[in-house]
Amino acid sequence: MEARAQTWQLASTLDSVDWAEAHVLSIAKKAGFDEDACSDIGISVRESMVNAVVHGNHYSTEKKVNLSVDVSSSTLTMIIEDSGSGLDLSTLPDPLAEENLLRPSGRGLLIIGAFMDEFAVERRAEGGTRMRLVKNRPAA
């Protein structure tokens, strides 16, 4: 069961990216995550927020990013939603393929997947992309 959920609706700006990272980190520290885990969480939230602000909403002042954070007894769950056209994973180049190693972008989702215990990306029925990131809490 997830409890103590907090939600925010954020402008599509890089300031929102910084704000989200800092606030989720604060929550993670209070939840008992160590420094390494906090670094994993911080960069994953940052990459998700950048994806939403830059690639999803294209910095539109008309579009918001929804951030939700739930702390349960066993997990920290973060949900980031944008209002863009919706990410189609099948169209994204594999960043680990030899021919793509020197591309300047396209590594954000790979990094999130490496640092989170669960990571899911889906297109929202109402439009946009929803990313769900889960980090398991340390044993008490």
Place this chain on the structure above:
Amino acid sequence: MSVKLTNRQVGDVTVVDAEGRITLGDGASTFRDLIKDLVGNGNKKLLVNLGEVSYIDSSGIGELVSGFTTVQNAGGSMKLLNLNKRVKDLLQITKLYTVFEVHDDEAAGVRSFS
């Protein structure tokens, strides 16, 4: 704190000392501009010291890659120095450890260009 970049010559090698964060909107473009300027001025042996970089995201990683290709396309080479554990982890996750030559010792890094 965004990134602070300074460069110095060690023989014919240009050492770029980076300090702070290399992230989207917070240092990534600064890094790109410096590398282009250095290459434009004929500096083709670059050793990028990341020892004081506290944070780098995928945009920062992308700028390292862009710098690498910019220097390579000009007939030079760009190598990395003093990676902390976090940056090493990111380069391994992204398989870029197979692309960049990485050194832990500046003198050895400089000599490697000979």
